Amino acid sequence: MSRELFVTLSAGLEEVTGQEVIWRLPDSRLLAADSGKVFFSSDASPEDTLGLRSVNHVHVVAAHLDGIDSGAQGLEQIEALASAVDFLPGAFASAEINPWKTDPPTFRVTGYRSGEQEYGSMDVAARVGAGVVARHGWPVDLESYDVEIVAYLTDDRLLMGTRLTREGSLHRRHRVGVGKSTLKASVAFSLCWLADLHGAQALVDPLCGAATIPTEAALQWPHLDVIGGDRSADELDLARRNVELTGAAVSLCRWDCRELPLARSSVDRIVSDLPFGRRVGSHQKNVHLYPRMVREMGRVLEPGGLMVALTLERKLFTRLIDRSPVLHIERVIGISLSGLRPSVYLVRRG
Numbered sequence: 339m340s341r342e343l344f345v346t347l348s349a350g351l352e353e354v355t356g357q358e359v360i361w362r363l364p365d366s367r368l369l370a371a372d373s374g375k376v377f378f379s380s381d382a383s384p385e386d387t388l389g390l391r392s393v394n395h396v397h398v399v400a401a402h403l404d405g406i407d408s409g410a411q412g413l414e415q416i417e418a419l420a421s422a423v424d425f426l427p428g429a430f431a432s433a434e435i436n437p438w439k440t441d442p443p444t445f446r447v448t449g450y451r452s453g454e455q456e457y458g459s460m461d462v463a464a465r466v467g468a469g470v471v472a473r474h475g476w477p478v479d480l481e482s483y484d485v486e487i488v489a490y491l492t493d494d495r496l497l498m499g500t501r502l503t504r505e506g507s508l509h510r511r512h513r514v515g516v517g518k519s520t521l522k523a524s525v526a527f528s529l530c531w532l533a534d535l536h537g538a539q540a541l542v543d544p545l546c547g548a549a550t551i552p553t554e555a556a557l558q559w560p561h562l563d564v565i566g567g568d569r570s571a572d573e574l575d576l577a578r579r580n581v582e583l584t585g586a587a588v589s590l591c592r593w594d595c596r597e598l599p600l601a602r603s604s605v606d607r608i609v610s611d612l613p614f615g616r617r618v619g620s621h622q623k624n625v626h627l628y629p630r631m632v633r634e635m636g637r638v639l640e641p642g643g644l645m646v647a648l649t650l651e652r653k654l655f656t657r658l659i660d661r662s663p664v665l666h667i668e669r670v671i672g673i674s675l676s677g678l679r680p681s682v683y684l685v686r687r688g
């Protein structure tokens with residue numbers, strides 16, 4: 339049975355998710371991509387859609403409508419629309435993954451809002467909830483709900499659906515815990531995808547933290563030699579436990595990324611999430627760290643090798659690559675991540 343689905347992800351990485359959808363669920367058809375969302379139709383089972391690794395959440399589309407008023411009348415429109423929508427197909431799909439505890443199922447609504455409305459996301463959620471009660475008579479249970487309905491209001495556009503995933507990608511996958519600056523697993527996967535790992539041999543993440551990138555790489559591309567290292571013993575302890583949890587074949591090493599114990603030209607891929615200098619560290623520390631780090635990455639990368647680096651230090655990083663005699667930037671992709679706007683750099687060793 340073909341369903342219309344939408345997945346959420348870090349805005350800027352829609353191209354990766356579109357490619358992953360077609361690769362992993364080949365019977366799918368891409369319908370649209372919007373900032374942080376990809377829409378597609380698919381015959382895949384709900385369980386199979388959860389195999390998508392570049393996404394935060396997976397949903398069955400219930401309805402979308404443009405022209406929602408930004409004033410109080412908008413809330414009336416939202417409730418009227420929700421009461422006219424059949425949420426049962428999405429609820430049945432969700433039950434294939436998390437069977438209902440009661441029949442009829444309990445539900446909750448999570449609302450998201452961006453734009454210039456006179457009301458908030460909680461108002462949107464409440465009105466959608468009222469519509470669902472009017473239509474289906476399901477009881478609300480905010481804690482141990484059977485069905486999660488989502489409502490995204492973006493400017494005047496309302497999108498409603500049923501969520502199939504229970505937790506977002508920061509907590510969902512292979513985590514015994516998260517560190518100070520742990521990356522979303524979905525973004526880690528997308529960075530690996532951009533590194534074109536199918537034909538690669540070895541991947542190094544010289545600042546691996548909780549090993550999110552090495553774990554995604556080793557699980558998805560088991561032919562790779564994957565090495566992760568970090569200076570922090572605490573992060574490496576977390577990395578070890580995360581790697582053990584999944585059985586991913588990752589070698590971990592405590593090191594300083596400015597002096598890697600790796601031979602010149604010995605790896606063909608580096609994928610790393612560099613210190614942003616925000617939650618941990620500072621711009622000043624990065625000014626000291628980045629020059630030797632970039633030089634060292636250039637040393638261990640083999641000619642023709644590719645580095646995929648995520649950073650908020652755009653000026654600093656670009657200046658260093660521009661000055662490097664061996665590295666050059668092939669592509670830059672701006673993304674949205676937890677309220678910040680870092681960039682992904684694809685850097686080739688000449």
Ligand SMILES: C[S@@+](CC[C@H](N)C(=O)[O-])C[C@H]1O[C@@H](n2cnc3c(N)ncnc32)[C@H](O)[C@@H]1O
Pocket residue numbers: 517519520521522544545546547548549550551567568569570573593594595596611612613614627
């Ligand atoms: C942005 S975090 C990486 C987070 C990681 N991707 C994850 O998901 O947990 C940057 C990491 O760089 C490490 N780091 C900072 N300076 C370093 C250095 N000189 N050598 C090695 N690692 C360093 C920090 O300990 C931190 O874990």
